[in-house]
Amino acid sequence: MKIHEYQAKEVFAEAGIRVPKGEMVTTPNRAEELAREYNAPVMVKAQVHVGGRGKAGGVKYAETPEAARVLATQILGMDIKGLEVKRILVTVAEDIITESYLGIILDRVSKRPVIMVSPAGGVDIEEVAAKTPEKIFKLAVDPQLGLRSYQARNLAYKLYRDPLQVRKATDIILKLYDVFWKVDASLVEINPLITNTSGDVIAIDGKINIDDNALYRQKNIEQMRDIDSEEPSEVEAREGDLSFVKLDGNIGCIVNGAGLAMATMDLVKRYGGEPANFLDIGGSSNPQKVVTAMRIILSDPKVESILINIFGGITRCDDVANGIVEAFKQLDLKVPVVVRLTGTNEEKARQILKKVKLPYGDTLDDVVKKAIELAETTS
Numbered sequence: 001m002k003i004h005e006y007q008a009k010e011v012f013a014e015a016g017i018r019v020p021k022g023e024m025v026t027t028p029n030r031a032e033e034l035a036r037e038y039n040a041p042v043m044v045k046a047q048v049h050v051g052g053r054g055k056a057g058g059v060k061y062a063e064t065p066e067a068a069r070v071l072a073t074q075i076l077g078m079d080i081k082g083l084e085v086k087r088i089l090v091t092v093a094e095d096i097i098t099e100s101y102l103g104i105i106l107d108r109v110s111k112r113p114v115i116m117v118s119p120a121g122g123v124d125i126e127e128v129a130a131k132t133p134e135k136i137f138k139l140a141v142d143p144q145l146g147l148r149s150y151q152a153r154n155l156a157y158k159l160y161r162d163p164l165q166v167r168k169a170t171d172i173i174l175k176l177y178d179v180f181w182k183v184d185a186s187l188v189e190i191n192p193l194i195t196n197t198s199g200d201v202i203a204i205d206g207k208i209n210i211d212d213n214a215l216y217r218q219k220n221i222e223q224m225r226d227i228d229s230e231e232p233s234e235v236e237a238r239e240g241d242l243s244f245v246k247l248d249g250n251i252g253c254i255v256n257g258a259g260l261a262m263a264t265m266d267l268v269k270r271y272g273g274e275p276a277n278f279l280d281i282g283g284s285s286n287p288q289k290v291v292t293a294m295r296i297i298l299s300d301p302k303v304e305s306i307l308i309n310i311f312g313g314i315t316r317c318d319d320v321a322n323g324i325v326e327a328f329k330q331l332d333l334k335v336p337v338v339v340r341l342t343g344t345n346e347e348k349a350r351q352i353l354k355k356v357k358l359p360y361g362d363t364l365d366d367v368v369k370k371a372i373e374l375a376e377t378t379s
Contacts, residue, residue: 021038102159242279254297
């Protein structure tokens with residue numbers, strides 16, 4: 001789960017990390033009022049869950065309250081990578097001297113939080129890694145020992161030489177690490193972390209991604225969810241208790257079990273196809289889940305065939321087959337569907353599927369090849 005910049009800054013401020021004064025608004029009038037209250041130039045920043053807001057024209061500098069109103073009018077309603085801007089952050093503009101990067105990510109290889117800092121802030125960290133990797137410094141933190149002050153200070157010295165700024169940055173790194181654990185984050189990021197003309201070190205941008213599996217104990221964070229800024233198909237999948245991630249391919253995949261789903265997607269790639277999604281219906285035998293899964297996949301206009309691959313254990317093949325038949329009744333299926341159901345009640349499933357006369361495969365290789373072939377025929 002992602003939260004907006006203004007929400008991330010609220011979390012930072014609560015932890016004692018300095019951020020510029022600012023407020024989320026939804027109208028140009030309020031943007032102008034805030035700029036007058038602050039009595040200073042402001043930044044008007046679109047609040048959407050995508051990167052590249054600045055390049056898209058969603059981050060602007062306003063020297064006067066009137067300019068803040070004009071810019072707010074322009075930014076509200078903008079389309080940025082398919083998302084409509086419904087909220088903006090109006091925040092005091094800082095006099096920037098230096099820009100640095102500070103982030104913490106969960107590294108699944110080392111199974112540790114990794115802190116990354118770079119004196120080259122203000123741009124995507126991926127761009128820095130590609131062009132000047134020597135400017136990125138990393139530290140994998142032992143979760144049992146925690147982050148030590150000397151470790152944070154060593155990282156701060158990679159960013160600044162002034163002892164006072166090093167001390168301030170050290171404090172921010174330690175507090176950001178505490179935030180990472182406190183909110184069950186998979187990512188916390190400040191980009192840029194700036195110094196101003198007074199020598200202060202301030203987080204003028206913020207990003208936090210939360211581990212969905214921990215939301216049951218992060219009720220305050222869960223209330224920050226902005227459904228309007230999320231992919232509609234992913235919202236429907238979550239409400240239907242499905243694990244779904246939209247991709248850019250044309251082969252829709254419905255599978256049970258994350259491991260089998262990954263193996264299916266890998267095989268689609270191996271035979272020259274492109275998966276359109278990751279979709280795991282889980283261990284449930286509820287036929288309605290299959291109907292919901294089909295509806296979600298059909299909402300993607302890029303999908304040219306649907307591959308259903310079920311290994312029946314707890315999930316019964318006949319229940320999945322009933323869901324497929326029900327989907328054909330309820331939905332306007334204009335793309336071909338190919339099925340592999342093996343395991344619990346497999347023979348019953350085969351009999352049920354005779355009602356809809358679907359291509360049926362005995363092996364995963366067979367159905368993957370057939371799904372790719374049908375997609376090519378459709379296109």
